[in-house]
Amino acid sequence: MLSQLQTAVGLIYPPVCLGCNQAVDKAAGLCGACWRETAFIGGTICDRCGVPLPGGAAGELAHCDSCMTHPPPWVQGRAALLYRGIGRKMVLGLKHGDRQEIARPAGLWMARAVAATLPDDTLIAPIPLHWLRLVKRRYNQSALLAKAVARETGQPWCPDLLQRIRRTKPLEGKTRAERFAMLDGAILVHPKLIDRLQGRSVLLVDDVMTSGATLSSAAKACIDAGAGSIRVVTLARVAKDT
Incomplete structure (x- = not known):
């Protein structure tokens, strides 16, 4: 019954891209163009606040200047x-x-x-x-x-x-x-x-x-x-x- 209801809702309200509102194949997703334009964070980041950092290797533990100057009260941030x-x-x-x-x-x-x-x-x-x-x-x-x-x-x-x-x-x-x-x-x-x-x-x-x-x-x-x-x-x- 639930799957039938979801199918009916999908026919009435087809899924749209979260970025541009264009129709997409899957609900709650991004179209290809918006996915490529979305700045997902990866590579070297500050271990305390999650901000991207230049250089280094992906997964390397590092800290930004702000977190070294003003350490936050938490141990890790993403x-x-x-x-x-x-x-x-x-x-x-x-x-x-x-x-x-x-x-x-x-x-x-x-x-x-x-x-x-x-x-x-x-x-x-x-x-x-x-x-x-x-x-x-x-x-x-x-x-x-x-x-x-x-x-x-x-x-x-x-x-x-x-x-x-x-x-x-x-x-x-x-x-x-x-x-x-x-x-x-x-x-x-x-x-x-x-x-x-x-x-x-x-x-x-x-x-x-x-x-x-x-x-x-x-x-x-x-x-x-x-x-x-x-x-x-x-x-x-x-x-x-x-």
Whole structure:
């Protein structure tokens, strides 16, 4: 019955490319042209924030200047795409365009980025939205991504592990220092879920990383609540040359 319903829906609403909205053979995918234009991250990357680095060999452990100057509170970070072109379009579509179908393939790409780094029984948690923003948007795009990553990795997830206790202004146009000051103390672990966190590895999931201020606030909250090692993964990573 379910397969028949999916077939019927596919006939009425044929699958389209997530990048250009042209018809494609497979739902939740990219056409050949958009796939070639999408900046998937590979090669040498910073082990802490996932930004691509020049030179080196694929898989080589390295750190960018920013992470050496300001080490983040997590042990490893990864991202699937660069935040430009098709990658930026997908992030904005998921975040502001109600393109929730993007979460499933995005979760697959993100899971592949972290698959080799996750300890067993890592708890996957999304970056939370403030409740007023959640009411306005109707869904948390980071929670959709976290659920998809959990499905692909087989690791457990906890959609409400973290709470955003203070509504912050948009971070666009803010300096690194301003971003970190605005997010300081804005995210806490849900008091009823602290026991679930004790000594446990956590993977924090968000849609995009710029300065890392939001992820840092969430990571510090987990560490203060007694978590073990923290890792992060985002759909996209802002790089200086984008």
